[in-house]
Amino acid sequence: MLAAPLSPVRCDVATGACMVFNAYGTWPDRSFCKVGEAAFPSTEQELVDIVAHGVKNRMKMKVVSNSAHSFPKFACPGGTSGLVISTAKYSSRVVINASSMTVTADSGVELSRLLQEIGSHGLALPSSPYWNGISLGGLLSTGSHGSSLMGKGSAVHEYVKAMTMVVPATEQEGFAKIVKITDQDEDFMNAAKVSLGVLGVISQVTLSLQPIFKRSVTKFEASDINLEREILEFGKNHEFGDVSWYPSKYKVIYRADDRVPVSTSGDGVNDFTGFQPTLATAVEAQRILEEGFEISGDHTGKCATGLVQTQALFATGEGFKSSGGVFIGYPVVGFQHKIQSSGGCQASLSRQLVCPWDPTVRGLFYHQTTVSISVDKIQDFITDVKTLRALNPAALCGVDLYNGFLMRYVRASSAYLGKQTDAVDVDITYYRARSGNTPRLNEDVLEEVEQMALFKYGGLPHWGKNRNIAFGTHTAAKYPKLQKFLVVKSKFDPDGFFSSEWSDFALGISGGSSNLPHCALEGECVCSLDSHCAPENYYFCRPGRVYTDAQVCRFVPPGTA
Known part of the structure; x- marks a missing residue:
């Protein structure tokens, strides 16, 4: 069956009412984003006319791309009468x-x-x-x-x-x-x-x-015994290097990735496996397997599946291909534009071959926690995670199914809302239940890691890849030049047409975390009450085990409280 991927802007032909979705089909708070109007400009003059229409009619406005891959609700104007401006057709130049x-x-x-x-x-x-x-x-x-x-x-x-x-x-x-x-x-x-x-x-x-220029990529496995001592040196030695850490396996995959002259032999490409069109039945089966582990509390199954998946991906180059279009080993050498980024599934016109996260199939459905930790604190963060791991290594097997802790290097930026220091960006993807009231297996462990990164080590959240607790007044305090940004904002948009309750919350201007039952399960709040977790399923609010200032939802078997 041929069909283009769903647009993030979907309108009712009869009523004209529209809704905005992200690429995953669900916003972090699971609410719907309703808008009064949607516009699809293709020229700059059309764009000017659309914004003028919004201002003249006192409408809240937001911009959404053709795919809307950000997790947070920055693309939602708020209310039900706003105007969403899609750039899907604004791409000719x-x-x-x-x-x-x-x-x-x-x-x-x-x-x-x-x-x-x-x-x-x-x-x-x-x-x-x-x-x-x-x-x-x-x-x-x-x-x-x-x-x-x-x-x-x-x-x-x-x-x-x-x-x-x-x-x-x-x-x-x-x-x-x-x-x-x-x-x-x-x-x-x-x-x-x-x-x-x-x-x-x-x-x-x-x-x-x-x-x-060209790049030469070599990936190799190593024990994580010296990771906290090696993480910064590796980044200094390899221009585009990164690190994938699998804490439950005590293993690291280093990506040595460096610029080389164009005369270097090789025409390799980066077709990362996770971004390729994938059989809908395969991603559905993968999700069913993971849901089974969650429902049965099967740590062993998650660990075994994660090991098999990690080994298979590494053995096949994780999508890196040599000049002949197949992986024959490292190094893989190729031109910058063929190595630096990857994709493909977004262009699939078959509903049988999809992105693994495509919401039209019951495939992968997950949270992301992505936090940049300053280079002077990353070693202590890794040490803390190792200490937490020692209490129950199997509790961290879930991230193995999503490529572990991806650790990338970022530099301090002159942007007012950019990175404030050189840092290591820790990107963690993990299971999300279909129901917002359902706790995750070993939920407390990743919640403690999340709060450790954000609060103990003062990490900066990726603006497009986090649950809601990553944002708010505590985040605003981490940006010393936030006031300069807000001054420019007041000059460009003094009436706040492009602001929303959500963006004001994210910037620490107004609003607060949820206090509703089960809010901690989805990262809508840090628990302070048992009701924020799932007491009916024996998940209660408890202090962290290593970072004791953390408040996490922990499974407490009946009769052991």
Whole structure:
């Protein structure tokens, strides 16, 4: 059966009412995002007219890309009468200037196309996220990045030279106007290049490029016995290196990934297995297996399945392919645009071949906790996780099914909402129940890791990859230049047309965590009452075992409380 993936904006033909979804089909709080109108501009003038319409009619507005891969609700205007502006059709312009080594592109252009265009002109964008199915405007708004401690670091926004935005304006100005920002406008640029979508609509972006180069990738396994001592040195020695840590297996997979001359032999590609079109029946079977482990409390099954999956992926190169299109061993050498990012499932037109997280099938459904921990604290964090692991190694087997703890390197940014220090970004993906009232197997362990990263070590949350407890007043306090950002926000959008209750909460401006029953199960709150967990299933609010200031939902068997 042929069909394009579902649009994140879905409207009722009869009533005109629309709803906005993320790529996973469910927002962190499981609420619906209803909007009064949806618009799909294809030109900058249409974009100006749409924003003017919203301002004139006093409508809350938000922007959503063609795929909406952010977990948090930044794309939801709030209420039921807002206006959502989709950039699905705003993707025609990609202009390469070889002499100035720049590219200018519409904000709706997908990263996969952008990188291909850049590479075909003999140029390279030095850094990018690992997933290429996101839009240029979306990845900038959330501060998305790859992995590097060298040069400008791994964030795409560090390569922004200029940007145009459409922002609210006075009636005399026509209710909307175009603002052009260059890297000479330091204050505006530092606010705009990571903006969470609250300043206005990004129209076009100009990025600085480099001459094309190749990368050489070698992955190797090692014991994690020295991980806390090796983690920083490895990042300093390999320009694009990363680390996948499997705590329950006492194992690390290091990715030694470095720039090499274009004359180096090899035309390899990165077709990461988890991003390829996958049989719907296969991802459904994988989910059924994991749900079975959860329901039966089967630690052993999770651990065994995680081991088999990890070994199989490593043996087959995890999607890295050599010049002949197959994996024949490391190193894999290829051009930057073929190695730096991966995808493919987002373009599948078959409903039998899907992204593993596609909500139209009962496939993978998960939480993400992604926190950047300063380089001067990452060693202590790893030590704490090891101490927690020692109490019950099997409790961490669940992350093995989602590539462990992916640890990438990020540099301090000049962006007001960017990384404040050089850091190691710890990315953890893990099982989420279909019901918000259902606890997870060993829920307390990853909750303690999450709170350890956020609160004990003051980690900064990835703006597009976290549960709601990662945001709020405690997060705002971690950004010393937040007030500078808010001053720019008040200049661009003084009436808050592009702000919502959710974005105000995320920035610590207003609002607080949930206090509803079961709120801690979904990361809507840190538990303070047993009712925040699932006492009916014997999950109660208890202190952490290593980070004792943590409050986590722990299974307490009947008669042992």
